[in-house]
Amino acid sequence: MAGIYIHIPFCHSKCAYCDFFSRPINRDIDGYIETLHKEYERRKYELAEPVTTVYLGGGTPSSVGVGNLEKLIKWLPLDNVTEFTIEVNPEDIDPPTARFLAESPVNRVSMGVQSLDDEELRFIGRRHSASQALDAYRTLRENGIDNISLDLIFGLPGQSVGSWEKTLERTLALAPDHLSGYSLMLEEGTRLRAMRDSGKFKEADDETIERMYMLLCEKTAKAGFSHYEISNFARESRQSLHNSSYWNLTPYLGLGTGAHSYDGFVRRYNPWNIKKYIETGGEIEETDEEDFAGKVNDYLLIRLRTAEGLSLNETEALFGAGTADTVRRQARKSIMAGSLIYEKERLIIPPEKWLISDSVISDLML
Helix, strand or coil, rough: EEEEEEEEEECCCCCCCCCCEEEEEEEEHHHHHHHHHHHHHHHHHHCCCCCCEEEEEEECCCHHCCCHHHHHHHHCCCCCCCEEEEECCHCCCCCHHHHHHHCCCCEEEEEHHHHHHCCHHHHHCCCCCHHHHHHHHHHHCCCCCCCCCEEEECCCCCCCCHHHHHHHHHHCCCCCCCCEEEECCCCCCCCCHHHHHCCCCCCCCCCHHHHHHHHHHHHHHHCEEEECCCCEEEECCCCCCHHHHCCCCEEEECCCCCCEEECCCEECCCCCHHHHHHHCCCCCCEEEECCCCHHHHHHHHHHHHHHHCCEEHHHHHHHCCHHHHHHHHHCCCHHHHCCCEEEECCCCCCCCHHHHHHHHHCCCCC
């Protein structure tokens, strides 16, 4: 099996926390959609297995309109696809758009809600209100979308544990099929980072972040969600197949500016340059040179973020007995400290330690 990720780098406006590659909607959209097709035709042979998942991410794919989405979908290889996800924002969802999605090959919608507190939404530059997010969710359901994932962010400026709990409760009351909850990251170059550095707000402390994360874990568990990855929670059989394939080293083809690809051996990426991408017909992908240690470390990082953890037998099959022995040896300290569980040749970070997973994983890296 294999996947296709398509990056749509257009947004109505850029949120204050966002460091993904995106640009305002402009006249490049038509040329960009056409170039995606050209790039696919040139590179589809990189995938030796049938495509089983498709993911339209961004940016904001829903911002380009139904007409452009129709053009894009018609050339995709969908015969074997079991999961087709599109990312949307609430302000783009009206009944005609929801009906189009329900009647199209799309069978999973991921909507960026982030918060259900209007003041928090305004501060981070979101274009929708809490009521618009709720209306958009209901519109998707009423028009036949039966697999909806919602994104939330905790640790927002001005957000209290109480307001986060209210957002969680209102979100879970909707009964989404999947929920992603991310701690706010103040990345270099974002407006929020500049605002924090200039004293316009105070970043949430570690104790508050931990309380918010534990609330997320507790309330999703009570609502019947499985916690299958650090930031991801799903009802039964509703785990993201596409994202899970990244963690299993399944090959995928990344199309569009800023997209990454992995064919099972080599990682490639497309630079952040829309004009050059269109001018060259999509012929600008570059190889991401990784040495052996880098490949092992990437594998440790993606596997230990999941509830399944890291199989040492699989590590040995992929990278050799010496590598598995090194990881096993370096894990002893964390096992003794209780931040790693060693069970049946598998290393697992217990959920209550997932907030410190970066430090645990770094101790294992080559």
